Amino acid sequence: MTDLKNGLTYAQAGVDIDAGAALVEAIKPLAKATNRPGVSGGLGGFGALFDLKAAGYDDPLLVSTTDGVGTKLKIAIDTGLHGQVGIDLVAMCVNDLLAQGAEPLLFLDYYATGKLDVATATSVVAGIAEGCKLAGCALVGGETAEMPGMYSEGDYDLAGFTVGAVNRDGVLPRLDEQRPGDVLIGLGSSGPHSNGYSLVRKVVERSGLSWDAPCPFGDGTLAEALMAPTRIYVKSVHPLLKAGKVKGVAHITGGGLIENPPRAIAEGLEPRFDWNAWPLPPVFDWLQREGGIDDHELRRTFNCGIGLLLIVARDQAPEVLMALLDAGEDAFVCGELAKA
Known part of the structure; x- marks a missing residue:
């Protein structure tokens, strides 16, 4: 019979659900500030909807890209300069869309760490939101993964995903x-x-x-x-x-x-x-x-x-x-x- 008196919790295993919830609340206004025509729904659902017709496309092709920031993250982690790597993450994805002739429409991020530090993660996501504003795309969601034992203390990793559109006759290179x-x-x-x-x-x-x-x-x-x-x-x-x-x-x-x-x-x-x-x-x-x-x-x-x-x-x-x-x-x- 299971001994409930000495039962384990997720927090004892190294995952803080409350910290994750606090991060979501902290980044909601950041994501909302990146809203653009075509976005349907808000942050927190299981997926994001986008209306291409509302964004002005009549014969669109979707273009998707993904990228990271590489070992530039090591400098951010070693120095505490976390605020700008979020801009890097967006830039590496949306500039790739330009090579296909596409306009960035929406962006999602993946943030993984051993132990979630809400202040650090919020700083990173603030940079992502700033990058989205510079690119004119909406931050519509993402994933925060707290994985004890996978990362050394203080380490984190980032991945970005963007979807853009281009009308069929505008695809590059020509x-x-x-x-x-x-x-x-x-x-x-x-x-x-x-x-x-x-x-x-x-x-x-x-x-x-x-x-x-x-x-x-x-x-x-x-x-x-x-x-x-x-x-x-x-x-x-x-x-x-x-x-x-x-x-x-x-x-x-x-x-x-x-x-x-x-x-x-x-x-x-x-x-x-x-x-x-x-x-x-x-x-x-x-x-x-x-x-x-x-x-x-x-x-x-x-x-x-x-x-x-x-x-x-x-x-x-x-x-x-x-x-x-x-x-x-x-x-x-x-x-x-x-x-x-």
């Missing part, structure tokens, strides 16, 4: 329209974004600097500079996609400027970068010098100052460039397409 001489326009990054941080951490280890040391290539501490959130390009770029001004988009993530551009370029063509067309940002110059990283390794690991790459017809390039500059982007011509 490979059959690409030609030699098409212009490559780069949009400036805010730093390494969320890629290459295992190498970043190795360089910092070699430098002997602590995370709270003055930044050797900018303002604030070294950690603050390296935690600059990934830029979200949706509001400046999506109008150009809807207008049919762009033939292809490459989100420069893991693989840098070597591996990512070919994913958006037609067979028989290749990108020819003018590597002198933009200055290497100070963070990458410091990483290269401090780590003894050669040019090819740098370019195949980091974005080197270009977070998003657009492929545009030569006669459309001045108009596109001006629109990006007017929208507040650091945009510049950085090369062209050529026969492979």
